[in-house]
Amino acid sequence: MASTPPLYQQIQQHLLDKIHSGEWQSNHQIPPEEQLARDFGVSRMTANKAIRDLVQKGYLTRQPGLGTFVTDRKAESSLVEVYNIAEEVRSRGHRHSSEVLIREVIEADDEVALRLGVRLGSRVFHTLIIHLENEVPIQLESRFVNPRWVPDYLETDFTRHTPNEVLVAACPITDVEHIVEAVLPDAQAAESLAIDMESPCLSMIRRTWSGEQLISYARLLHPGSRYKLRSSLHLQAS
Incomplete structure (x- = not known):
């Protein structure tokens, strides 16, 4: 039986599905960590890790004081x-x-x-x-x-x-x-x-x-x- 992915990976997949489907276009602001943590029933630290990894991979970008946005991945x-x-x-x-x-x-x-x-x-x-x-x-x-x-x-x-x-x-x-x-x-x-x-x-x-x-x-x-x-x-x- 396949193991269930870690919770932070589930959040990542949710975010990537939104991006790849085109529902979230370039420069779209994603939900804040607090909301993602509530929606998935996880700690804010787990939500932070999911977002941080996608920032490092170039899918998201953080703008201090404004939030996190979908990167222009032309x-x-x-x-x-x-x-x-x-x-x-x-x-x-x-x-x-x-x-x-x-x-x-x-x-x-x-x-x-x-x-x-x-x-x-x-x-x-x-x-x-x-x-x-x-x-x-x-x-x-x-x-x-x-x-x-x-x-x-x-x-x-x-x-x-x-x-x-x-x-x-x-x-x-x-x-x-x-x-x-x-x-x-x-x-x-x-x-x-x-x-x-x-x-x-x-x-x-x-x-x-x-x-x-x-x-x-x-x-x-x-x-x-x-x-x-x-x-x-x-x-x-x-």
Whole structure:
């Protein structure tokens, strides 16, 4: 027989259920410790531990004199790292899934040829994939891959493995280039991301190299209301 979770974990699960269901949105003020202690028939110390742990995990934030609030936990990616979006989502305790919209071989047009460093009209692989976090779209990934370096790319089951995983396994990534800008989605992108065409988005152009070889060019589109980008830099003291 399964053991009953400790009381503080029961309180935590209650709070997380409210957050994950969307009933409590970002910046929502949660009930005070005294009320939680009364509702669950526990000591204030137990309620305090439940809240404190969720603060440490980034779900809640305390504001002295005001109370405790739900944190803005937008999906977050690093600007200086090549990340696996599935691992990123799972690191937040959420479920990653994906929908493959396009899987094809195309002839490189002017833009793709320039970005991918191939001749105009060259044969390249293209995929268009929606990445979801707890069933909510957070990224539309349009990726072009040089088949010379990743010949089995299109044979991948992208519902089980992300393009990032495939590229890293085939060619260790040594260099990355990011270009980020704010854009409005076109009709297809808005439909794929379940947003309207007036919703601001973050667009990231990413190119990845393995040694001297340019492996991949991707256009990553994120709903601005669900995503943020982070950058950190360590500077040596002079």
